[in-house]
Amino acid sequence: MTDTTFATPDRAAPAGTERRAGRDLLRRSRCKPAEILFWLAAAASFFLLPDRHLLLSEIAILGLFALSLDLIIGYAGVVSLGHGAFFGLGAYVAGLTSIHLTAEPLTGLALAALAAGLLGLLTGPLLLLRASDLTRLMVTLGVAMLLLEAANRAAWLTGGADGLQGVMIDPLLGRFEFDLFGRTAYGYCLVVTFALFLIARRVVTSPYGLSLRAIRDNALRARSMGIPVGPRLLAIYAFSALIAGIAGALLTQTTMFVSLDVLAFHRSADVLLVLVLGGVGYLYGGLIGAIAFKLLQDWFSALTPQYWMFWMGLVLLVIVLVGRDRIDALPRAILHRFRREGRA
Amino acid sequence: MTTILIDGIAYGMLLFVMASGLAVTLGLMNFVNLAHGAFAMIGGYVTALAMNRLGMPFLLTLPLAFLVPALIGAVAERMLYARLYRRSHLDQVLFSIALVFMAMTAADWLLGSSQMLVTLPGWLQGRFEIAGIGIGRYRAFLIVLCAVLVVALQLVLARTRFGARLRAAVDDQRAARGLGIDVGGIFAATFAMGSGLAGLSGALGIELMGLDPTFPLKIMVYVLIVVTIGGTASLTGPFLAALIIGTADVAGKYYIPELGAFLIYLLMIVLLILRPQGLIAPAR
Numbered sequence: 001m002t003d004t005t006f007a008t009p010d011r012a013a014p015a016g017t018e019r020r021a022g023r024d025l026l027r028r029s030r031c032k033p034a035e036i037l038f039w040l041a042a043a044a045s046f047f048l049l050p051d052r053h054l055l056l057s058e059i060a061i062l063g064l065f066a067l068s069l070d071l072i073i074g075y076a077g078v079v080s081l082g083h084g085a086f087f088g089l090g091a092y093v094a095g096l097t098s099i100h101l102t103a104e105p106l107t108g109l110a111l112a113a114l115a116a117g118l119l120g121l122l123t124g125p126l127l128l129l130r131a132s133d134l135t136r137l138m139v140t141l142g143v144a145m146l147l148l149e150a151a152n153r154a155a156w157l158t159g160g161a162d163g164l165q166g167v168m169i170d171p172l173l174g175r176f177e178f179d180l181f182g183r184t185a186y187g188y189c190l191v192v193t194f195a196l197f198l199i200a201r202r203v204v205t206s207p208y209g210l211s212l213r214a215i216r217d218n219a220l221r222a223r224s225m226g227i228p229v230g231p232r233l234l235a236i237y238a239f240s241a242l243i244a245g246i247a248g249a250l251l252t253q254t255t256m257f258v259s260l261d262v263l264a265f266h267r268s269a270d271v272l273l274v275l276v277l278g279g280v281g282y283l284y285g286g287l288i289g290a291i292a293f294k295l296l297q298d299w300f301s302a303l304t305p306q307y308w309m310f311w312m313g314l315v316l317l318v319i320v321l322v323g324r325d326r327i328d329a330l331p332r333a334i335l336h337r338f339r340r341e342g343r344a
Numbered sequence: 345m346t347t348i349l350i351d352g353i354a355y356g357m358l359l360f361v362m363a364s365g366l367a368v369t370l371g372l373m374n375f376v377n378l379a380h381g382a383f384a385m386i387g388g389y390v391t392a393l394a395m396n397r398l399g400m401p402f403l404l405t406l407p408l409a410f411l412v413p414a415l416i417g418a419v420a421e422r423m424l425y426a427r428l429y430r431r432s433h434l435d436q437v438l439f440s441i442a443l444v445f446m447a448m449t450a451a452d453w454l455l456g457s458s459q460m461l462v463t464l465p466g467w468l469q470g471r472f473e474i475a476g477i478g479i480g481r482y483r484a485f486l487i488v489l490c491a492v493l494v495v496a497l498q499l500v501l502a503r504t505r506f507g508a509r510l511r512a513a514v515d516d517q518r519a520a521r522g523l524g525i526d527v528g529g530i531f532a533a534t535f536a537m538g539s540g541l542a543g544l545s546g547a548l549g550i551e552l553m554g555l556d557p558t559f560p561l562k563i564m565v566y567v568l569i570v571v572t573i574g575g576t577a578s579l580t581g582p583f584l585a586a587l588i589i590g591t592a593d594v595a596g597k598y599y600i601p602e603l604g605a606f607l608i609y610l611l612m613i614v615l616l617i618l619r620p621q622g623l624i625a626p627a628r
Contacts, residue, residue, distance in 0.1 A: 079434055126613065129620035133433040134376060138572040139616055142609045145565065149606045265561065269441050276438055307453055313445035320439040321427060 021207075029205035038284065039194065046187060053182035059294045060189035061250050066274040066286025067193075067200060068243035074281030075204050076236050077216030078127055081137045081268050082144030083244055085123075086116040088263030089147065090245030095164045095258040096157070103170040109192070109249050116245020120238035127237060128230050141268070148263040163259030167252060178254065185254035192250060193287075196243055201283060203239065212236055273316055346477045348598050349591065354483040355552060356590020357490035360583050362545035362563065363570040364497060365538020371576030372514045373531060375425065376433050378440035380542055380567055381560035382447035383413040387543020388555040389451065392460040402465050409547035410540040417539025421532045429531075444560045451557040460555040482551060489548070493541070498579060510534055569612045575622015584623055585615075 045056060065087055072078045090112035097108040126139045151158045158164055171177045176184040203209055214222040215229050223229050252258050261267075270293070278289025296315065300308035366380040387409040394405040424443075428436055468482045501507040513520040513527045521527050546559070553563070570589055574582030589608060596607035615623070 073434070079437070081437070126617065129617065132621075134370070134572055134576075135616055135620050137376075137433075137437065138568055139613060141565065141568075142613045142616075146606065146609045146613070149609070153602065153606070265565075272438065273441070276434075280434075307449045309445045310449035310453070313442040313449070316438060316442035317424075317446070320431075320435050320442065321424070 025205065025207065025210070029202070035284075038287075042190060042194070046190060050181070050183070053186040055294060055298065057182050057186040057189040057250075057254050059290050060186065060193045061247050061254070062271070062274060062294060063287040063290035064189075064193045064196060064250070065244055065247040066271050066278065066290055067197065067283060068240045068247065068286075069271050069275050070280060070283060070286045071200060071204070071240040071243070072237055073275065074283075074285065075209060075216065076212045076233055078233065078237065079133050079136055080140040081272070082140030082142070083240075083271055084263060084265070084267030085140075085144035085147045086120060086241040086244035087248040087251075087267055087271075088144075088151070089119055090116045090248030091252045091258050091262040092151065092158060092164065092248075093245070094249035094252040095167045098167050098169055098253070099164070103168050105169050105172055105188070105253050108169075108253060109246055112245045112249035112252075113242045114245075116248070117238050117242035119245075120241025121234065124234040124237040124241075128233060141265075144263065144265070144268055148260065148265075151260055151263055158258075158260075161260060163257060165257075167256045167258065169253050169256060178256070182254065189250050189254060192246065196246065197283065197287075200243065203236075204283065208232070208235075273312070276316070276319065347479065348595055350477075350479055350487070351483055352591030352594035353587060354480075354486040354490075354590075355594050356587040357487055357494070358545055358549055358552065359566060359570055359590050360586035361490050361493055361541055362549065363567040363574075363582055363586060364494075364579065365535075365540075365542045366567050367571050367574065367576065367579055367582040368534055368538050370571055371578075372510065373429065373534070375429060376436045376440065377425070378437060378564055378568070379443035379447065379560065380440075380538075381563035382444055383417055383539040383542040384546030384549070384563055385447065385451060385555070385557075385559040386413045386416060386546070387540075388546035388550050388559065389455065389460065390543065391547035392462050392550060392555060393455075395462050396460075402462070402468070406544060406547055410544045413543030413546075414536040414540030418532050418536035420539075421535040422528075425535065426528065426531070444564065447560055448557045455557075457557055460550065462550050464551060486548060493544075494583065497541075501579065506530070506533070566608075569608065573612055573615045573623060575619070575624045578624055581622050581624035 045052075049056065065083075068086075069080065069083050072080060072083075093112040093115040094108040097111050098105075101107070101111075123140075123143050126143070127136055129135065129139075152160055154160075155162075169178055172184055172188055176187070178184050204212070211222070211227045211232055214225070214227060215232060219229055248262060251262065274289040274293045275286050276289070277292045278285035278287065296312065297308060300311045304311070362384055363380075365383070366377060369375045369377050369380075390412045391402070391405040391409045394400045394408055395402060424439075428439055464482060468485055470481055472479060472481060472484075501510070509520070509525050510530050512523070513525055513530050517527055546555070546563075549555075553559075566589070570582050570586045573589070574580075574585030589611070592611055593608055596603055600607070
């Protein structure tokens with residue numbers, strides 16, 4: 001239909017296309033009932049599961065981290081094996097802020113976000129090399145490893161292998177003390193995650209988000225349509241890094257401890273796993289995946305404390321072998337069948 | 345100085361043998377196999393167990409360290425990998441990470457998490473001198489053995505009927521199948537050979553890199569670096585890359601130990617900025 005814009009020289013057709021595009025965007029950005037239900041359930045979990053707050057805040061943090069990865073993998077098609085770099089940087093910056101600058105949590109959060117975003121902006125151009133997925137995987141992995149080595153060597157700043165000691169966080173907003181049961185922590189994580197989710201949702205449903213999908217599907221064609229591929233990818237990479245940094249900062253602030261573990265390779269691998277468990281490219285994948293991952297981990301480590309990773313690997317193996325598309329399509333297929341039977 | 349260079353070359357050669365299987369699966373079959381290190385670990389454990397529990401001599405265990413991973417590789421290829429050749433790289437990465445996790449935990453469960461130690465036979469210990477340059481006997485042994493393997497590998501790929509069929513199968517699967525080439529069988533054989541070489545290098549590398557259940561993860565990074573820097577167009581690229589990385593790593597650890605593993609990653613990123621397609625880029 002867009003061909004008509006070329007065939008008819010009058011101004012009416014482009015206006016029509018524009019209106020249609022606008023309507024399409026609006027329809028995409030409208031909130032669906034299932035989404036409201038999801039967040040209502042999340043809010044309810046705060047009140048209904050008071051003895052599970054520690055696990056729940058871990059889930060929220062992991063979910064936020066996976067959400068940030070989804071932005072670049074699911075929407076921009078940039079694979080990364082080193083997203084833990086931003087998570088770890090955010091965690092360390094938040095920890096250092098609380099020790100050297102101020103124990104106020106929101107300042108730490110902002111500084112961590114800034115630092116991680118900056119690192120994303122600086123390392124982003126490495127992804128724009130004319131390169132394959134493999135080169136991207138390796139470059140991101142390399143950056144993460146460099147950061148891990150740096151944190152390990154700079155023991156005077158980071159505490160090295162012993163971890164950063166003495167992180168103390170003031171009460172949130174001066175009122176809510178971080179307690180032992182994670183009540184404040186979970187509320188804090190949940191609110192931050194929700195806020196960032198809304199921003200991320202706004203970003204991916206905007207025209208900018210659409211252009212990202214165009215780049216993901218065919219970078220060459222997107223460029224010939226006049227989309228500035230480089231700057232757009234750089235922007236989303238930095239934004240994703242920023243969110244990952246906030247997730248890291250949340251971890252520091254709720255556990256009051258940072259160790260080299262936040263930068264380890266398994267962070268980057270785990271988050272990829274989480275995202276795949278939940279599904280790529282619809283923002284909820286990271287959050288749902290985090291719930292599934294943490295619950296599975298909890299369950300497996302209760303069964304075999306030392307060897308839970310084996311069963312985790314097996315689950316992942318089955319998911320990949322069966323095919324992610326088929327699993328994603330399963331609920332829809334079931335729903336479809338239900339509807340047909342209901343109609344009959 | 346020269347001693348360090350020779351140590352570096354020995355290390356690089358070992359890295360190349362370890363990475364060659366991956367270079368083939370990645371470059372020729374276009375499969376990102378992060379679990380390559382798991383096969384190296386199997387080879388290492390075969391040698392360690394055969395020596396420590398059965399009392400076999402070191403040299404005799406080496407063929408076993410090749411054969412066992414090769415067999416496991418062939419079975420895994422037919423049962424698992426073959427289903428994923430057409431999938432996206434993301435799927436392949438996830439699949440092989442899952443395999444790495446499982447292999448690591450399985451090794452931990454079966455054999456414990458402690459370091460495996462082997463005692464080399466007497467004639468491989470110590471060092472000798474040529475023109476005042478001290479050379480470790482084991483290093484010299486590694487260089488000779490790996491050089492033979494490299495030449496043999498290159499000859500197999502370039503000169504034999506099998507190599508020609510493999511290249512044909514990779515270039516155009518359908519046409520190759522039309523010519524009556526058993527593409528599936530060739531891929532399985534190639535994969536088995538790569539796994540076997542990884543296993544052999546894992547066995548040879550116990551002395552240099554140690555051996556414990558986290559071995560696949562540790563080695564994965566090195567092997568991937570070699571292949572990515574080298575480029576996947578030929579085996580020459582990874583060979584050069586392995587020598588560069590091996591020498592840089594050994595020299596870096598000797599001269600500037602405070603940098604640690606920094607140097608390798610930095611070198612990789614710089615080389616990838618300069619040549620994103622690898623040292624020897626595929627012809628267009």
